[in-house]
Amino acid sequence: MNGRDLVRSIRVVRAVGPVQGLRSVRTAWRRRRADASAFPRRVAERARVPGAVRGAEPQPGGGVIHFARSSLRVRVAAGGAVFCGWDEAAPEPSYALAGACPEVDARAVLEPDREGGWRVVSERVWVAVSRHGAVEVRTPGGVMLRRELPPRWWDRVGQGEDGAGEEDGARPQGAGGSRWVLRSEVAADARFFGLGGRAGGPRLRGGTYRLWNTDPGGAFGPGDDPLSLTMPVQLVVADAGTHLVFHDNSWDGRVALREGEEGAGSGHDRPGTCELRMDGGPLRYWVLVGTPARVLLGWTALTGAPALPPRWALGHQHARWGFGGEGEVRRVVAGYRARGLPLSALHLDIDHYDGHRVFTVDRARYPDLPGLARELRADGVRLVSIVDPAVKAAPGDAVYEGGAAADAFVRDARGREVRGVVWPGESVFPDFTDARVRKWWGALYAERVAQGFAGVWHDMNEPVSFAAFGEPTLPRSARHALEGRGGDHREAHNVYGLAMARAGYEGLCELRPDERPFLFSRSGWAGLQRYGGTWSGDVATGWPGLRASLSLVMGLGLCGVPYSGPDVGGFSAVPSPELYLRWFQLAAYLPLFRTHSAIWAGRREPWEFGPQVLAHARTALCERERLLPYFDTLGQLARLTGAPYVRPVWWNAPRDRALRDCEDAFLLGDALLVAPVLEAGATRRAVRLPRGRWYDTVTGRAYEGPGQVVVEAPLSRIPVLARAGAVLPVAGADGGTELEVWEPAAGRRGGGLVVPDAGDGWGRPTVERYVSRLEDGRVVVERQDGSAAGYPVRVRGPGEAP
DSSP, X not given: XXXXXXXXHHHHHHHHOHHHHHHHHXXXXXXXXXXXXXXXXXXXXXXXXXXXEEEEEEETTEEEEEESSOEEEEEEBTTSOEEEEETTOOSOSOSSSOSSOOOBOTTOEEEEOTTSOEEEEOSSOEEEEOTTSOEEEEOTTOOEEEEEOOOEEEEETTTTOOOTTOSSOOOOTTOTTOEEEEEXXXXXXXXXXXXXXXXXXXXXXXXXXXXXXXXXXXXXXXXXXXXXXXXXXXXXXXXXXXXXXXXXXXXXXXXXXXXXXXXXXXXXXXXXXEEEEESSSXXXXXXXXXXXXXXXXHHHHHHOOOOOOOGGGGSEEEEETTOOSHHHHHHHHHHHHHTTOOOOEEEEOGGGSBTTBTTOOOTTTOTTHHHXXXXXXXXXXXXEEEEOSOEEOOTTOHHHHHHHHTTOBOBOTTSOBOOEEETTEEEEOBOTTSHHHHHHHHHHHHHHHHXXXXXXXXXXXXXXXXXXXXXXXXXXXXXXXXXXXXXXXXXXXXXXXXXXXXXXHHHHHHHSTTSOOOEEESSOOTTGGGTOEEOOOSBOSSHHHHHHHHHHHHHHHTTTOOOOOOEETOSSSOOOHHHHHHHHHHHTXXXXXXXXXXXXXXXXXXXXXXXXXXXXXXXXXXXXXXXXXXXXXXXHHHHHHOOOSXXXXXXXXXXXXXXXXOOSOEEETTTEEEXXXXXXXXXXXXXXXXXXXXXXXXXXXXXXXXXXXXXXXXTTOOOEEEETTBEEXXXXXXXXXXXXXXXXXTTOOEEEEEOOOXXXXXXXXXXXXXXXXXXXXXXXXXXXXXXXXXXXXXXXXXXXXX
């Protein structure tokens, strides 16, 4: 045990207590021994590269190009997405894809080029493959977006996976024997985004990022990496165009990024680079090109439409680890109501369980949980339950007994249940990569439904097993079903939370077929949006944690997960009144608006921070309620198009380099620009504006973009600006929906989309399109087809304030 492990051991013991701490030491030693016996310390390996091209085999949508020691499959889908798979890797099976692999573009053709290589030509993208295996992705006009250098593998010698002297070098897809590296080049001006939830984003600077879902342990800030939800998904934005690349491989890996430099060395540009190293698994990836909106639309078509949260889940939600029981829950809800503060849901953490055991209730503190749920729901407040994957390994525990009878738990290489230590004590872990186990687990949510819970949040599902040293998760040698293919935790770890989310989502759909499930998960992988959203996890209390909150939401949205938000006030400590308020004001404009904290970190009710904070928090809450019809529309559009609620300011102008570097503000849809206060004591701040006219939504003052302006940011509010001509639905004074229209600039038109709320079921949405213009000095608003607007219209603009 090294010094770092010793420090971690002390922290674990302090966090979970001496008994659990000692158990975590035993678990860590057990895991280390299991992995040491399953994996040899040193294995002879031989490096391999593709070698020289030998020929090509045309296929629908592209073809297979054969090299001396490998082969490359290139396929263009009907929507323009490009698939590349080395060593016979195919698009399926995949945890990321939604349903069947997309149909190919029948018009895409494979043809030889003049340099001795091959190229696949389609209407939206060209793929050029050199005679030694370099792959270039180009626009139809020939502009290069990405260049992949020939990959390199390290194959195990003597196990049928070497390929160094073989002609085809073919190996079974997904074989774990080869680790590999792939180096890529992008434009010198390119900026990297994505890779899942990263606290140091949303723009990813040069550095190394790990692809291994990890509980950061207590709290995290901008310098901590990795976190709970990593994805091998990069969005690259450059003057030449935007592209997304997804390496469909769930193994542990590292991404080393280096930003380019224009005019570096004798006036030549130095390209940006990306080096991806994976410990095993297939070398296969997808590339999508186009505008940011088109890329996210293609990503949604590939990996699935985001689950639409019920309307109540767009309101304010309150949580805390440490509610004392039914009496305290009633007092908190009554406190919101007495002070005129909107509240849509209250979340119960692990302390409402009996001995921290999942799917149980502490009857002493919650003697009538269904009755409490009915009482709160009558007042418009839903209950949401935490659900952890760890099951207490104790005879007589109903969940454990049922899972053991169903052979539902992860086992080791010798066939024994893998045991770890989590909140309930010694625990076992369902194998969610088995469809049979997902079905069993999903049925268990009937107990949550019977208790009156309206939604669930999945926690500790990286998965976590407390460890005094080493990794706080399952042994890498632990065995998983992996949908019948079989494999170990090296491949299953990153998709564990995703598969758990699927189990919960499908179970809730069966239990309540007429209601959209509400589910969000701390961990996950590419495709998580199909089942729900996520939240920041245990972000550290402090101004750096506030900044990290925004980075996480923006980065996850660009990876296809639009519904997320942070723990308001931070998880780990008591925030100052000013920090709490600024966090609260930011979160009022994020999709998941939830206060939460650790049991030792104080309370999070707005009135606990003094009358001034309470008054300003009430203003933020009321504005969130007023914007709920707009959030409804953004949620529906996210489902239909993949466009996130929260968008970087460069979303509609990716070639504006100043906007590409702006990380402290965001667009909420297309209509609003939100500029949160991220520093202590600030009452003014600079805001980088996209092109066009923008109005301060409080003062009505107009600003012209592009460019930077300085705006007022008093403690009572954060700056929010509206795009000239924007049409957005808001709640009117009578409770109905009205259209808020911001005066267009002279000679220019505006507009917006409205998707009326159709309830919390599965009704098909109706998208209404509106246009606005100035005509004879007055603002005219009408449907795109020329008919009159179906809602009351309120015009906003210069000199007018709400």
